[in-house]
Amino acid sequence: MNTEMNxxxxxxxxxxxxNPFTLEIQPSLFVxxxxxxxxILQAIDEGQKFILITGPTGAGKTMFLRWLCGKYDVIYLPKPPLDEKELVDIFKAVYLKPTFMQRMLHLNGVNLYNLSDVFNERNKGKKVVLLVDEAHETKVHVLEWLRSLSDQIQGMSLVLAGLPKLxxxxxxxxxxxxxxxSSEVELRALSKDDSINLVKKRIxxxxxxxxxxxxxxAILDIYxxxxxxxxxxxxxxNSMIHKAMERNSSIIDSSYFDNIPESNAVDEVNSNLEKLTDKQQAIxxxxxSGSCTPAQVINKIDITDYMSHGHALRSVNNILKRLCDxxxxxxxxxGKAFMYKISPKLKSVTVNA
Incomplete structure (x- = not known):
């Protein structure tokens, strides 16, 4: 009780x-x-069918989706459906509630195979957006169902959000x-100005x-x-304001960063850097020094340890995938290739080192 009063x-x-800095998702504070x-707004407004949002943990994907909920008629799924029954049940609960006669006769004929026809008849082509969060946790067959539904349902846009491994x-x-x-964005990290604006908006x-x-x-140190x-x-x-309470101080300045909490993005990056193998470190x-394709990486490393150029390329691709994870x-x-570059998290460590 005393702590609450304090x-x-x-x-x-x-x-x-x-406390302005709880982790509660508040879409109105999206910055x-x-x-x-x-x-993304342009893609949805144009009626594009398939939209992808990726980004590392903590980049703001869920906040973005929840913010979109206030812009459109949406079905928001915090997790992808586990099976076809759950997918059908979601649509039935939101849009396809049984009519009075269907309830009286105990009829419930909606299934995965007629869902799009029933939905189209009810919705009359009005715009609807299906937002699927944590899509990297899905199964391949679920993605196939979602693709098929989005193809068949008139006026529906499917937005998948997840980690880069999606x-x-x-x-x-x-x-x-x-x-x-048709549209793909990656949420990497906020700019310095946007980071300052995030703190201001919360306060x-x-x-x-x-x-x-x-x-x-202090804000620049936080960034x-x-x-x-x-x-x-x-x-x-949040950590800084609780430290200020302990000090009974009304100012949070750079002195608070003499002992930074261990659980932050920089420590996570440094921890991963310490685990790198020699081959991972070389890449x-x-x-x-700059972005590269896997083939360009091959030209810059010693591949004499590999049985062939093909073996080296497969190994480099696997290493790059692990570094992404x-x-x-x-x-x-x-174009037709993928370019790899250091992440914003790693860049923030190397720039500030």
Whole structure:
């Protein structure tokens, strides 16, 4: 009880109604990614069928989707459906509730095979957006169902959001879906200005003004430590205000960063860097000099240990995939090839080292 009172007293000096930096998803406080937002909104407005949003953990994918919920008539799935029954049940619960006569006669004839026909008859071609979060946790057959439904349902756009491995683990093997993706964005990290705006917006929403109690130097330190990842910014700000409470201080400045909490983006990157094999480190060193395709990487490393050029290429592809999973490397489509480059998280460490 005393702790609650102390918290409230500390918050009240800034006119805060509560802690601005909880991890509660508040779509109205979504900031940044202006180019990516514009591209996704344009794709939905145009009625594009398949849209992809990727990004590492904590980049803001869920917040983006929840923000989109306020813009369109949507079906939002926090997780992909497990099987066809769950997929049908979702549509039935939202759009295809049984009529009075169907309830009276205990009729329930909607299944995966007639779902699109029943939906089209009810919806009359009106725009609807299916948002699937954590899509990297799905199964291949579920993605096939979603693709088929989106093809057949008039006015529906399918938006898949997930970790970068969604592309490498699934879409590369599902050409029928990959070829249909008309718009794709990657949420990497907020810019410095957007990171500052995130803190300001959170404080304003709680009733405060400007950046108070943070000094600008403190905010810049927060940006450097977190690499601009929204979730990490909120976690670090939360940690700093609790440290200020312990010190009974009304100002949070650079002195608070003498002992940074261990659980932040930089420590995660450094931990992964310590685990690198010699071959992984060699590829990281190459990518630090610029983006490369796997074939270009092959030309810059010693492949005498491999049985053939083909074996070397397969090994490099596997290493690059592993580095992507570790959030040290990201890849982008360039023509018919993929370009690999260091991730924003790793870049924030190397730039600030």
């Amino acid at each position: 918290d409230n007293n500390w918050f009240s000096q800034f006119n805060w109604s509560g 940044g990614y202006s180019r990516e937002v514009k591209e 592309k490498s683990d699934y879409l590369e093997t599902l050409e029928t879906l990959a070829q249909r993706i 304003s929403n709680a009733g405060g003004t400007g950046l108070e109690p943070f000094t600008m130097d 450097k430590v977190t690499g601009g990842f929204p979730r990490e910014i909120l976690k670090l700000c 990281i060193d190459i990518l630090l 570790m959030d040290l490397v990201v890849r982008e489509k360039s």
